[in-house]
Amino acid sequence: MSRRQPTIRPIEQIEELEQAVTVLCRVWAAKTPVDLINASTLWAMAEADNYVVGLFMVDEDGAEPDEMVGAAVAIRGRKHLHSHIVGVLPGMQGLGLGSLLKRHEADWAAGEGFEVIRWTFDPLVRRNAHFNLAKLHARVEKYQDNLYGSLDDGLNDGDETDRLVIEWDFRADPPADDPAPVVTPGSPDRWDVTGRPEAVVFLDDGVHCLIPTPPDIEALRKDDRDRDLAKAWRFGVRAGFSKAEANGYAVTGFSPDGWYVLRRR
Incomplete structure (x- = not known):
């Protein structure tokens, strides 16, 4: 029986960039990529030496073609890498692939001389808050009301786009456990x-x-x-x-x- 293993690699050919757009549209339940990103923009970003990668499930025996199940895009800033969009297909979530993508992004950033990665996330999405703050130990910079205005991307339809702006020092050691953790008042x-x-x-x-x-x-x-x-x-x-x-x-x-x-x- 063949086994599939995840692998991450840069993408720059239009066919794979279009696959990445399709994957991200499925992640966001978007009918069109208008409020996400399109393949020509991805090509320009890759051409300008930004971070544009696909996450593939690869058959070790070569019996099945590689399947793209995730993608990530990040943009060079002056002193930081800005993580623009990262997504893994719904059927593949919960398997550690998001963590794999984020660590790969951090390794790439370190190789390019960056010390931190910044991005935004919806403060109402609990699983993202847990991943970003409790697992990665990213630091919240600020709360931004309606940062992106109105989006028609599936997940954000009809909602205002409040976001937390965060910064991740991926070189830092995890913080020591609080000797007196906060006791929360129930769920x-x-x-x-x-x-x-x-x-x-x-x-x-x-x-x-x-x-x-x-x-x-x-x-x-x-x-x-x-x-x-x-x-x-x-x-x-x-x-x-x-x-x-x-x-x-x-x-x-x-x-x-x-x-x-x-x-x-």
């Missing part, structure tokens, strides 16, 4: 964002506050019956971050059960 799944629209809770220690996340914001957006609830989460979390920042708090981590952990500066 954020139970947060009533319509009854408590300012989604933040200040802890009695006077040092920390917590901001909840929904268990699956993408499922809420897809169901017409839940779209109002999805919008309530958007504005509730925005209000929570705004109040926390006004009171001098900054994100320091993400709890295993789905809370942003913020500490007073």
Whole structure:
């Protein structure tokens, strides 16, 4: 029986670049690549020596053709690499392939003389918050309201595009465990964002506050019956971050059960 193994390699031929666009459209459930990226732009980015790669499942015996299941694109900045888009097909998620892509991107960045990678992500997507903050230990730079304006890319249809801007020092050692970890007040799944629209809770220690996340914001957006609830989460979390920042708090981590952990500066 043949075995398939993941491999990552630069792509620059138009056929593979078009495959990458198709993969990313499937990841974002986008009908067209208009609000994602197109193959000609990818070619120009690759030609300009930016990071444009495909993630392939390769048959070790050569019996089956390589299958692209993910792609990543990053752009050179003055002092950092900006990770523009990274995606793995839904059927291949949860297998560590996203981590593999991110580590490959970091190795490439190091080889090009960069020390940090910056990117943005939707603060409502819990799994991304956990990966970026709890696993990679990236640092939150700021919360940006409606950063990209209105997008028609599938996942963001009908929603404002609030984002957390983060920076990952991939050379740094993981932080030591907090000797006194924050005890969260139960699961954020139970947060009533319509009854408590300012989604933040200040802890009695006077040092920390917590901001909840929904268990699956993408499922809420897809169901017409839940779209109002999805919008309530958007504005509730925005209000929570705004109040926390006004009171001098900054994100320091993400709890295993789905809370942003913020500490007073």
